[in-house]
Amino acid sequence: MSMPEDGPGKDGERAMAKVNFKRLRQGASVPANTITDPRDLFNALPEKVSGLDYLRGPQDQVLAAWHDRRDERDLVIKMNTGGGKTLVGLLIARSWLNEGIRPVAYLVPDDFLTAQVTTEAGRVGIATTNDPRSPEYQQGRAVLVGTFAKLFNGLSVFGVGGSVSKPPSHSLGAVIIDDAHACIAQADHVFRLRVDDDSEAYSDLLTLFAGDLKAQSPNGRDCCRNR
Template sequence: MGFRLRSVENTNFSSPQEMYKDNKKKTKKIKGPLDYQSKMIDFYMGEALNKKDVAFELPTGSGKTLVGLLIGEFRRRKNKEKVVYVCPNNQLVHQVVEKANNVYGIKVHGFTGKKDNYDPTSEAAYMTAEAIAVTNYSSIFNTSSFFSDADILIFDDAHSSESYIASNWSLEISRHKNSNLYFSIVNLLKDHLE
């Protein structure tokens, strides 16, 4: 019986850009990062590397995905952290997975649908910090998330997460289905409502 040995990843780099140059040598498809993307990464490395909550704002179409994936890949490889890149919907999950694996040369696995149906090989790669997980907001903001022990969460279009987060702490009572309860609560709160 033979054993499959894993190749050891290079961790001898000091920045995401330096790490990415090594990827560029391996494939001809990779371009970038562009100057402004490098400036964002430099800012992160200099000012935010050890901070817990960090937010970047980049215009649509400016390459946020590459910036986020490079930071995530740097942390995954350098610190062996479990990294999750979170997208607003499944379509974007699939788009990021395709681009990361086939254009950027960054190994990621997509996670959509029920967690019981996640691919065990992909689960293992994420759990052992061998690849970045890419999933959607619904998979993060639920009561039993597979990613509850993630070291790093990178949110693409974080402003899109509002409804997913708010729904966990919101109570909805239909005036038509539960009119007695609805009007009882309205009477309790009427002095505090406009």
């Protein structure tokens, strides 16, 4: 699941949420670690700071729509800037853990946002860690919060598929990618190799991939060869 950034609402428009008192009563009587509906989970969290009494309209609507489609893969959520997407992502992550889908990672583009997500999790009482070796994370008691680059790189702390020296240490049950556009740009940079066309390495790589380049685009292959 990815969570791209979007602009502010049109003309400052705000969505209003109705308080569902029946849902509030249900949330108070059921242990939070057994609830899978993220809206009920929010109401049941026992350690929320004062003032976080209900979800905002867009948050409630997005979580309801996600819950109806939670069995689907690779869902994309779009929310306006300032719409509370961090809390939405954390509730979805905790909901997965309660369902038995584990471990779960919440990935962001940089360390500043890592701290922001961790702070927000503390405000609602959702346990997090920044250590992928943590028993709390691996056993599904906490959400891993870290940078996108920590997972997607050639020396990933999670291990690398096909690597002999650094095999995968464990599988992820689910991943939330916050600000997907920025993270995709990071992935493109990390896995891009730049080689000067007058170097020996360029010639060797062109020879190695000549067949694939020709299959993809004969003209493109010839262009690379004649540079």
